[in-house]
Amino acid sequence: MKVAVIGGGVVGLSATVALLRRGADVRCYEPGEPMGERSAGDTRIFRLAHADPDMVALAGESRALFVKWSEEAGAALIDEVGTVISGAEVGTWANAMAAAGAAHEMVEAGSPLLRLPARSFAGPALIDPAGGIIRVDRLRAFLVDAIGNRLLRVHVDAIEETGPGVRVTSGAKSSTFDAVVICAGAGTSALAAGVGIDTPSALEHHLRVSFPVRPGGPAPLQCWITEPADGVLGTYQHLAGPGLWAVGGDIDAALVTWEGGRQAAEQASLEAVTDYVAEHLPFVEPRPAGGIYCTHNPDLGDGLQFVRNGRVLAMYGENLMKFAPLLGEMLASACIDGSIPSDAGPGAEGASS
Numbered sequence: 001m002k003v004a005v006i007g008g009g010v011v012g013l014s015a016t017v018a019l020l021r022r023g024a025d026v027r028c029y030e031p032g033e034p035m036g037e038r039s040a041g042d043t044r045i046f047r048l049a050h051a052d053p054d055m056v057a058l059a060g061e062s063r064a065l066f067v068k069w070s071e072e073a074g075a076a077l078i079d080e081v082g083t084v085i086s087g088a089e090v091g092t093w094a095n096a097m098a099a100a101g102a103a104h105e106m107v108e109a110g111s112p113l114l115r116l117p118a119r120s121f122a123g124p125a126l127i128d129p130a131g132g133i134i135r136v137d138r139l140r141a142f143l144v145d146a147i148g149n150r151l152l153r154v155h156v157d158a159i160e161e162t163g164p165g166v167r168v169t170s171g172a173k174s175s176t177f178d179a180v181v182i183c184a185g186a187g188t189s190a191l192a193a194g195v196g197i198d199t200p201s202a203l204e205h206h207l208r209v210s211f212p213v214r215p216g217g218p219a220p221l222q223c224w225i226t227e228p229a230d231g232v233l234g235t236y237q238h239l240a241g242p243g244l245w246a247v248g249g250d251i252d253a254a255l256v257t258w259e260g261g262r263q264a265a266e267q268a269s270l271e272a273v274t275d276y277v278a279e280h281l282p283f284v285e286p287r288p289a290g291g292i293y294c295t296h297n298p299d300l301g302d303g304l305q306f307v308r309n310g311r312v313l314a315m316y317g318e319n320l321m322k323f324a325p326l327l328g329e330m331l332a333s334a335c336i337d338g339s340i341p342s343d344a345g346p347g348a349e350g351a352s353s
């Protein structure tokens with residue numbers, strides 16, 4: 001079977017690997033650096049913890065696949081430091097973990113089980129011992145190596161259903177495939193619309209900022225997802241490299257609108273997150289030492305959405321890094337047997353057509 005995967009982010013590369021392993025003749029189209037857009041940077045958070053038991057179970061499947069890939073790569077793709085979720089809503093997350101049979105523990109701030117850069121915070125905390133830091137640097141090297149010369153460094157301008165197959169056009173060149181998978185991140189909605197597939201098109205700006213860790217704090221630091229504090233609607237935080245603590249803050253949506261421009265959004269995010277660090281994280285210096293910018297589709301939350309029209313399958317969602325190996329398997333199977341994987345998480349009902 002001849003398949004085109006559009007997009008060489010973590011989802012497209014994972015789908016390409018899974019298709020290759022099923023014997024498909026695959027080409028992955030990516031004009032930039034592989035994993036250079038929403039999958040950029042060297043680290044992400046892995047967690048089983050979700051507010052929905054189905055998502056916890058799917059994360060468990062993904063984790064088992066990460067373990068397999070780690071064995072193949074000869075290096076751990078997840079640093080097992082654990083992930084902590086804190087705030088008033090964590091009871092719901094704990095119930096979801098219990099329903100999915102996932103190990104977890106509820107504690108209060110000050111518990112000796114916590115290794116966070118703050119001494120106090122709002123609400124109880126849920127410890128997800130299977131969580132940790134996804135080593136995106138190692139994952140990228142593993143996937144790029146597995147794909148080899150199947151990566152075509154070109155931009156896809158259009159996809160079109162024709163009698164014999166699906167035509168993929170890049171500049172003056174076009175090729176016809178038995179099936180196409182669109183996982184082009186911010187480029188998905190424009191490409192998918194051309195074959196009658198509707199996916200979210202609205203975009204927002206987002207910035208994750210890194211700060212130096214002060215010596216003398218707890219170690220190894222756990223990954224941490226928090227609820228609102230002054231100036232931020234919630235944060236995610238984790239080690240981004242030796243001695244570097246990454247903090248991403250959800251801030252007032254009015255400050256990060258697409259129309260407002262990247263520069264203003266980055267400045268507002270930088271200020272809000274730096275103020276948060278100064279106020280709440282005694283073990284982190286409020287001195288920005290780097291950052292990762294990306295676009296994202298607002299209001300998706302955790303969730304995996306799949307939409308098919310004929311021989312073209314599109315996928316979208318947020319926080320997809322932790323699901324990468326599982327998404328690869330789901331997309332490859334569905335691509336080969338012509339099915340649609342079940343959506344999961346918020347908005348799961350009615351997202352497929």
Ligand SMILES: Cc1cc2nc3c(=O)[nH]c(=O)nc-3n(C[C@H](O)[C@H](O)[C@H](O)COP(=O)(O)OP(=O)(O)OC[C@H]3O[C@@H](n4cnc5c(N)ncnc54)[C@H](O)[C@@H]3O)c2cc1C
Nearest residue numbers: 007009010011038039045156184185187294319320321322
């Ligand atoms: C700062 C930040 C922090 C995050 N934190 C976490 C986290 O802690 N845990 C987690 O699980 N997830 C996290 N995420 C989300 C996760 O990284 C993304 O959901 C995931 O990387 C998306 O991968 P993707 O392959 O869908 O998209 P991308 O990586 O954006 O890949 C899409 C690719 O498609 C290509 N493309 C677009 N249009 C075309 C076209 N017309 N032709 C050919 N190619 C095209 C682009 O060049 C791009 O490389 C975070 C994201 C960011 C940016």
